[in-house]
Amino acid sequence: MKITVTGAAGRLGRAVVKALHAAGHQVAATDQCFTRELPVGVEVLNLLDADGCYRVLAGSEMVVHLGNVPGLNWTKPQRTYADSSVVNVNVFQAALDVGVRRIIYASSIQVVNGSRTRDQRGGTIPPSVLPYLPLDGHVPANPGNLYAAGKVAAENLLAYYAKFHGLSAVSLRFPVLLAPDDAKYTLTQVQRQGLLDEGFSCLAMPDAAELVAAVAAAELPGFRIYLPAGPGTTLAPQSVEEIVAQYYPQVPRRGQSEYDNLVDISEITRETGWRPKVRLVPASPGIDRATS
Numbered sequence: 001m002k003i004t005v006t007g008a009a010g011r012l013g014r015a016v017v018k019a020l021h022a023a024g025h026q027v028a029a030t031d032q033c034f035t036r037e038l039p040v041g042v043e044v045l046n047l048l049d050a051d052g053c054y055r056v057l058a059g060s061e062m063v064v065h066l067g068n069v070p071g072l073n074w075t076k077p078q079r080t081y082a083d084s085s086v087v088n089v090n091v092f093q094a095a096l097d098v099g100v101r102r103i104i105y106a107s108s109i110q111v112v113n114g115s116r117t118r119d120q121r122g123g124t125i126p127p128s129v130l131p132y133l134p135l136d137g138h139v140p141a142n143p144g145n146l147y148a149a150g151k152v153a154a155e156n157l158l159a160y161y162a163k164f165h166g167l168s169a170v171s172l173r174f175p176v177l178l179a180p181d182d183a184k185y186t187l188t189q190v191q192r193q194g195l196l197d198e199g200f201s202c203l204a205m206p207d208a209a210e211l212v213a214a215v216a217a218a219e220l221p222g223f224r225i226y227l228p229a230g231p232g233t234t235l236a237p238q239s240v241e242e243i244v245a246q247y248y249p250q251v252p253r254r255g256q257s258e259y260d261n262l263v264d265i266s267e268i269t270r271e272t273g274w275r276p277k278v279r280l281v282p283a284s285p286g287i288d289r290a291t292s
Ligand SMILES: NC(=O)c1ccc[n+]([C@@H]2O[C@H](COP(=O)([O-])OP(=O)(O)OC[C@H]3O[C@@H](n4cnc5c(N)ncnc54)[C@H](O)[C@@H]3O)[C@@H](O)[C@H]2O)c1
Pocket: 006, 007, 008, 009, 010, 011, 012, 013, 030, 031, 032, 033, 045, 046, 047, 048, 065, 066, 067, 068, 069, 070, 071, 087, 106, 107, 108, 109, 173, 174, 175, 176, 177, 178
């Protein structure tokens, strides 16, 4: 299948292009930045250019749209929201117009987790805003910043294109994505700075890329949202029961995760066959207790 990948020069994009290429797809890679690190050439395009989006999508059956500003700390929050809104509608509308029938979109777990953080002065922890645990793709949106609000706007657009134009669309609400080699260092940062209602979940970059490949290979009509995660948590080796007692005592529990984490991926596995393979290296034990 011919698949256009936006954001192809980015961290996730590079892994996704390689996974789709290895799976035998014809990949058309595009990014505003050039890279030689891919098995295919990169067409350089700023996705704010609506007309250019028609060019990079022409002839593809699917677009894997990863080309967004990947968080709040890169530019002004207004800019993050505004640029992602323009980029997303440019890509989705051009996809519809040129006959691309399937869209896979990189959303974020930040869509659901509000803005719950520790009170840095008193060290107290406000109550969780999560409606239930383990998390899954059906948790209602509750964006706590403009990056997350932009992801919700994209999901609303995808629901529209699926409902009124018959496109197939899958939104992947990724948790923090880590390259396995960087996990030890980065998990320590995540423990210190992370938003508390992400369920302390994480996913290895190769598993995220394999998920995109699995979704591409599956028949998934309509619009659906997946919230994937790998085994373990960013607080490992603290147990899930200890994490729940400390951070989520009032949150209703619906069932058990298959893994030692707070995310239920059973629907994703059932519908696509995907299972994460990589357990990220836990950071130093006890660091979270010391800082909370
Ligand atoms: N990395 C994570 O932990 C994480 C977690 C959740 C969601 N996501 C989402 O996954 C996607 C990819 O994230 P990443 O970590 O690979 O980020 P990244 O910054 O490494 O890659 C994003 C790529 O998109 C490109 N891009 C951005 N705006 C563009 C534009 N206007 N025109 C053309 N190209 C543009 C950038 O040049 C970059 O190469 C993003 O949508 C991000 O929000 C990432």
